[in-house]
Amino acid sequence: MEITDTVSVMRRGEMTATVKTKDTSPEELAELMVGRKVLLDVAKGPAQLGKVVLEVENLRVVDEDKVERVKGISFQIRAGEILGIAGVAGNGQSELLEVLGGFGRATGTVRLNGEELDLTGTKSDGQSRREKGIAHVPEDRQHLGMIMDFAAWENVAFGYHNDPAYQKNSLLMDNDAILEDTKGKMERFDVRPPIPTLAAKSFSGGNQQKIILAREIERNPELLLVGQPTRGVDIGAIEFIHKRIVELRDAGKAVLLVSVELDEIMSLSDRIAVMFDGRIMGERDPDKTNERELGLLMAGVTGKDAA
Amino acid sequence: MTKLPRWADVVLVPLISLLLAGIISALVILAIGQSPSEALKVMVDGAVGSPYGWGYTLYYATSFIFTGLAVTVAFHASLFNIGGEGQAQLGGLGVALVCLALPWPHWTLALPAAMIGGALFGAAWAAIPAYLQAKRGSHIVITTIMFNYIAAALLIYILVEHLRPPSSMDPASARFGAGTDLPTLHEIPGLSLIFTKQVPANVTLFVALLACWLVWLLLWRTRLGYEIRAFGKSEPAALYAGIKPVRVTMIAMLISGALAGLMSINNVMGESGRLLQNSSEGAGFIGIAVALMGRNHPLGVFLAAILFGFLYQGGAELGLWTSIPIELRTVVQGLVILFTGALDHMVRMMLGLFFRPKARAA
Numbered sequence: 001m002e003i004t005d006t007v008s009v010m011r012r013g014e015m016t017a018t019v020k021t022k023d024t025s026p027e028e029l030a031e032l033m034v035g036r037k038v039l040l041d042v043a044k045g046p047a048q049l050g051k052v053v054l055e056v057e058n059l060r061v062v063d064e065d066k067v068e069r070v071k072g073i074s075f076q077i078r079a080g081e082i083l084g085i086a087g088v089a090g091n092g093q094s095e096l097l098e099v100l101g102g103f104g105r106a107t108g109t110v111r112l113n114g115e116e117l118d119l120t121g122t123k124s125d126g127q128s129r130r131e132k133g134i135a136h137v138p139e140d141r142q143h144l145g146m147i148m149d150f151a152a153w154e155n156v157a158f159g160y161h162n163d164p165a166y167q168k169n170s171l172l173m174d175n176d177a178i179l180e181d182t183k184g185k186m187e188r189f190d191v192r193p194p195i196p197t198l199a200a201k202s203f204s205g206g207n208q209q210k211i212i213l214a215r216e217i218e219r220n221p222e223l224l225l226v227g228q229p230t231r232g233v234d235i236g237a238i239e240f241i242h243k244r245i246v247e248l249r250d251a252g253k254a255v256l257l258v259s260v261e262l263d264e265i266m267s268l269s270d271r272i273a274v275m276f277d278g279r280i281m282g283e284r285d286p287d288k289t290n291e292r293e294l295g296l297l298m299a300g301v302t303g304k305d306a307a
Numbered sequence: 308m309t310k311l312p313r314w315a316d317v318v319l320v321p322l323i324s325l326l327l328a329g330i331i332s333a334l335v336i337l338a339i340g341q342s343p344s345e346a347l348k349v350m351v352d353g354a355v356g357s358p359y360g361w362g363y364t365l366y367y368a369t370s371f372i373f374t375g376l377a378v379t380v381a382f383h384a385s386l387f388n389i390g391g392e393g394q395a396q397l398g399g400l401g402v403a404l405v406c407l408a409l410p411w412p413h414w415t416l417a418l419p420a421a422m423i424g425g426a427l428f429g430a431a432w433a434a435i436p437a438y439l440q441a442k443r444g445s446h447i448v449i450t451t452i453m454f455n456y457i458a459a460a461l462l463i464y465i466l467v468e469h470l471r472p473p474s475s476m477d478p479a480s481a482r483f484g485a486g487t488d489l490p491t492l493h494e495i496p497g498l499s500l501i502f503t504k505q506v507p508a509n510v511t512l513f514v515a516l517l518a519c520w521l522v523w524l525l526l527w528r529t530r531l532g533y534e535i536r537a538f539g540k541s542e543p544a545a546l547y548a549g550i551k552p553v554r555v556t557m558i559a560m561l562i563s564g565a566l567a568g569l570m571s572i573n574n575v576m577g578e579s580g581r582l583l584q585n586s587s588e589g590a591g592f593i594g595i596a597v598a599l600m601g602r603n604h605p606l607g608v609f610l611a612a613i614l615f616g617f618l619y620q621g622g623a624e625l626g627l628w629t630s631i632p633i634e635l636r637t638v639v640q641g642l643v644i645l646f647t648g649a650l651d652h653m654v655r656m657m658l659g660l661f662f663r664p665k666a667r668a669a
Contacts, residue, residue: 126549159548
C-alpha cells in the first residue's frame with residue numbers, strides 16, 4: 001500500500017483486478033482477494049460442544065530450507081465442532097495439516113484426547129495417526145490423497161491397507177473384500193460412475209473427492225483433517241461434501257477445516273481462525289464477522305492497523 | 308493420444324514393434340550381403356525347430372526370467388535396477404560357495420541351499436545401492452551400474468586368489484560335486500521323451516516359473532506389493548498413506564537383487580557346474596529389456612524371456628552355420644529393445660490413428 005502505484009489482484013492463476021493504489025483501500029482489496037460472493041447455504045444446527053479433542057500448543061514447523069513455516073500456533077478443537085482455518089494459500093496451513101496427518105516434522109505439543117502425539121517423525125507416520133483416529137482428506141487429492149493410476153477400489157484401501165478387514169490371511173490381501181467395500185462406499189457417497197475397477201484418474205474431481213471422503217469419513221474418526229474439500233469440485237458435489245462434513249460434526253467428532261474459500265469457511269465453521277505468515281491472526285465467530293474483516297486478517301492486517 | 312483398446316495395447320503393440328525390429332534387422336542383413344530369409348530360417352530352425360534347439364532357448368529364457376523379474380520388482384517401486392548383472396554374478400558366488408561347502412548327497416538338498424546362497428548374495432549386492440538411495444539419495448541407476456563393475460572385479464579377485472584350484476590356470480572355481488548336478492530336461496522322466504538329447508535347460512526352469520507366480524502374488528496380492536506399487540507411483544502420496552520410503556526402497560531392492568542372484572542356479576549350478584568368470588554373460592542387462600518388453604508383468608516377462616531366449620540361441624546358430632557374424636544377434640536384440648522399449652510410443656501413436664475413428668463412432 002505504501003510503495004506501489006497500482007495494485008493487481010491475482011486469484012486462481014488469473015489477474016482478476018487492477019486498481020490504482022490511491023483509489024483503493026485495504027477493505028476493497030480484501031474483497032477482491034476473496035473473490036466470488038456465492039453464499040453457500042449449509043443447513044446446520046448449533047454446535048453441541050463436547051470435550052476437547054485436539055490441543056495444539058506452540059506448534060512450529062521449519063521446512064527443509066530452514067524457513068519457518070508455522071511460527072508457534074496454539075488452538076483447540078472440541079468434539080462436535082468444526083474449526084475453520086482461513087487464509088491465503090501458503091501461509092502455513094498445508095504444513096499444519098501435514099504435521100497433524102503424521103508426515104510432517106514439527107516442535108511443540110499436540111494432544112489428541114489428552115494423549116500427546118509424536119511430532120518428530122520417529123514414532124509416527126500416516127499409519128499410526130490413522131490408528132489413533134485421525135482421518136485426513138488432504139489438500140491435494142491428486143498428488144497426495146490418491147494414486148491416480150490405481151483403481152478406485154485400490155484407492156479405497158489407500159492408507160488403510162493394513163486394516164484386518166482387508167486381509168484374507170496373514171500373507172494375502174482380500175481384494176474381493178475391498179471391492180465389496182468400495183461398491184458400498186460408492187453407493188453411499190453417490191460416486192459416478194459406480195465402477196470400482198475404474199482408474200482414479202478416470203473420475204471427475206468431484207467424484208475423486210467423494211471417494212477420498214468416503215474412505216476417511218466412514219472410518220468414523222475422532223478428528224477429521226480436511227483441506228480444500230471442494231477445490232475443483234462441481235457445484236452439486238460441493239453441497240454433498242459439505243453435508244457429509246457437517247454430519248460428522250453432528251455425530252460428535254472434531255473437524256479441522258482448511259480452505260482458501262472464505263464462503264466455505266464461513267458457512268461450515270463453528271469457529272474461524274485466520275492464518276497469515278505462519279501465525280494465527282485471530283479467532284472469530286462466523287456469525288459475528290464478515291468477509292471484509294476476515295479478508296483483512298488474511299492479508300495480515302489486524303484490527304488496529306485497519307482502523 | 309488415443310487410448311488403445313486393451314487387446315491392442317497388450318498384443319498388437321508388441322507384435323508390431325517386433326515386426327518393425329525384424330524388418331530393420333532384415334535390412335541390416337541385406338546390407339552386409341546376406342539373405343534375410345536364410346538367416347531367419349537358420350534362427351528358427353536352430354532355436355525352436357527342434358527339441359534340442361528349444362533346450363537351449365529355454366535355458367537362456369530361464370536366466371532372463373529371473374533377471375527380468377528382478378528389474379520388474381524394482382521398477383514397480385520406481386527404482387531402475389541396472390545392477391542385475393552384478394547381482395547375478397555375486398549370486399553365482401553364493402551358489403558356488405554353497406555347492407563347494409559340502410559333499411552334497413543329492414541335488415534336491417543342494418538346490419534349496421544353493422537358492423538361498425544365490426539369493427542372499429544377490430540381495431546383499433543390491434543392499435548397498437539400495438541403502439545409499441534410501442538414506443542418502445544417491446541415484447540407484449548410477450550406483451547399480453558402478454556395482455556391476457565392482458562385482459566383475461571382485462569376482463576375478465576371488466576366483467584367482469581363493470577359489471581357483473592350485474593346479475589350474477583358468478580363473479574358475481573347482482568343479483562342484485556330482486550331488487549338485489541339476490537334472491536337465493533330458494533327464495526328467497516324461498520330458499525325456501521330448502528332449503531326447505542332452506540339453507542345458509534344467510529344473511531351474513520350473514523354479515523360474517514358480518518365481519513368476521510368486522512375484523505376481525507379491526505385487527498384486529500382498530500388502531508389501533501394494534506398498535511397493537503405491538510408493539512407485541507417488542512418493543508424496545505414499546508418505547500421506549503412512550508408507551515408509553526407506554523400508555519400501557530397501558525391501559524392493561533386496562527382493563530384486565535376490566531374484567537376480569537366483570539366476571545363478573541356472574547357469575552356475577545347472578549348466579557349467581563351476582563358477583566361471585563373467586558367469587552371467589550379460590543376462591542381467593537383457594533382463595532390463597525383458598522387463599521393458601514384458602510391461603513389468605510376470606506373464607509378460609515370461610513371454611519376453613522366451614523371445615530373447617530365441618534371439619540368443621538363434622543368433623548363436625547364425626554364427627555357427629552362416630557367414631553372418633554372431634555379433635548380429637546383439638544388433639537384433641538392440642533393435643528389439645529399441646522398438647519395444649524406446650520407440651513404444653511411436654507405435655502407439657501410429658496405432659492411435661487407426662483406432663480414433665472407431666472410438667468416435669462408439
